[in-house]
Amino acid sequence: MRILLTVSDFIIPVTVLGIVVFGCLQRVDIYEIFLEGAKDGLKTVVDILPTLIGLIMAVEVVRAGGLLDMMTGILRPAAEKIGFPAELAPLSLVRLVSSSAATGLLTDIFANFGADSFLGRTASVMMSCTETVFYTMSLYFLSVGVRKTRYTLPCALLANMVGVFAAVWLVQTVFGN
Numbered sequence: 001m002r003i004l005l006t007v008s009d010f011i012i013p014v015t016v017l018g019i020v021v022f023g024c025l026q027r028v029d030i031y032e033i034f035l036e037g038a039k040d041g042l043k044t045v046v047d048i049l050p051t052l053i054g055l056i057m058a059v060e061v062v063r064a065g066g067l068l069d070m071m072t073g074i075l076r077p078a079a080e081k082i083g084f085p086a087e088l089a090p091l092s093l094v095r096l097v098s099s100s101a102a103t104g105l106l107t108d109i110f111a112n113f114g115a116d117s118f119l120g121r122t123a124s125v126m127m128s129c130t131e132t133v134f135y136t137m138s139l140y141f142l143s144v145g146v147r148k149t150r151y152t153l154p155c156a157l158l159a160n161m162v163g164v165f166a167a168v169w170l171v172q173t174v175f176g177n
Contacts, residue, residue, distance in 0.1 A: 044143045051138045059094055059101040068094070084168060087119055091126060092164045096157075099132045122171040129163035131156065 023030040062068060068090040076086035091109065095102040106123050113119040133156040141149060 048139055048142050051142060052135075055097055055135055055138070056101070059098045063094070063101065063105075084165070085119055085122065087113070088123055088126065088164075088168075091123055092130070092160075095127065095130050096133045096160060097135060099135070102127065102132070118171060118175070118177055121175055122167055125171055126164055126167035129167045130160045131163075133157060133160055 020030060023033070071093065072086055072089050075089045079086040079089060087109065091102055091105045094105055106127055109123045110120050115121075115124070133153070137149065137152060137156065140146075141152075
C-alpha cells in the first residue's frame with residue numbers, strides 16, 4: 001500500500017515533466033501552445049457560463065423549494081417495493097444535473113445517517129458510478145456546436161440508472177444491509 005501512495009504522489013509531476021520533455025524534443029514552443037489552449041479554454045467557459053448558471057439555479061430552486069423532499073415522499077412506496085432506498089432518490093436525480101449540488105446532498109446523507117452507514121456507503125458508490133448527464137451534455141455539445149444529440153440522452157440516462165442500481169447492489173453484496 002505504501003508503494004501505491006508513493007507512486008501516486010509522483011504521477012502528475014512525472015506526467016507534466018514527460019509532456020514538457022516530449023515537446024522540447026519535438027522543438028515545439030510549449031509556452032505558446034499552453035497560452036493558446038488557455039485562451040480556448042476561457043472562450044469555452046464564457047460560451048457555456050449561461051448554461052451552467054441556469055443549471056445551478058434550477059437545482060438550488062428545486063432543493064430550496066422542497067420539491068426534492070416531496071419527490072422522495074412520492075417515490076418512497078415504489079422504491080421500497082424494488083428495494084431501492086428512497087432517501088437516495090434525490091441524490092440520484094440531482095446527480096443528473098449538478099455534481100456540486102449532489103455533493104451537498106451527499107454531505108447531508110453523511111450528516112444524517114453517517115458515512116459508514118448503508119446509505120452513506122451507497123451514496124458514495126453512487127457518486128462514482130453515475131455522471132452529471134445534463135451538465136456534461138450541455139458542456140460538451142454546446143462547446144462543439146452539436147444540436148442533434150440522437151440517442152445520447154436516452155443512453156446516458158439508462159447508463160446512469162444502471163449505475164444507481166449497481167451502487168445499491170454492490171454495497172448490499174459487499175457490506176450487507
